Every structure is written in C-alpha cells, then in structure tokens.
Amino acid sequence: MDPGWAVTNAEVRAAPTWEGEGEGEGEGGRGMMVRIEGVERGEGGGAGEGEGLERLVERFEKGLGELRRVVEGG
Numbered sequence: 904m905d906p907g908w909a910v911t912n913a914e915v916r917a918a919p920t921w922e923g924e925g926e927g928e929g930e931g932g933r934g935m936m937v938r939i940e941g942v943e944r945g946e947g948g949g950a951g952e953g954e955g956l957e958r959l960v961e962r963f964e965k966g967l968g969e970l971r972r973v974v975e976g977g
Contacts, residue, residue, distance in 0.1 A: 909942055910940070911940050
C-alpha cells in the first residue's frame, strides 16, 4: 500500500474461476480473494488557487460519499 492511499472498503470472497475449474467451495474448490477499495488521499483538503465554488462543492460531495462508504462498511 502507498501512504498516499486510503482504504474505504475491504471484503473477502470467493475468487473467480476460469474454464469451469473449482465449481464447489471448500477443499479442492474455489480459492478466496481479498477485494480492496480505496481513494487517493489529497494534500491539504482545502480549495486550491483559483478553484471555483462549483469545484469545491463537487470535491465536498465526493468526500462525503467516500465517508459514507467508510462508515457503512465498518
């Protein structure tokens, strides 16, 4: 993992198979995989030079959506 990246969600699930291998679960069946979602961490978090109100609201809404995913996932 990179220090400039933050995990927003993680889950363990059955790994996909190819060519019909390992149809069942358990011994001799499908393996498991970890799926990790994340976002790049921004620097500072404030409005940049010349950043308009529209862009600031867009960044806020995106951040709020990511925060909801973190809270709901925990």
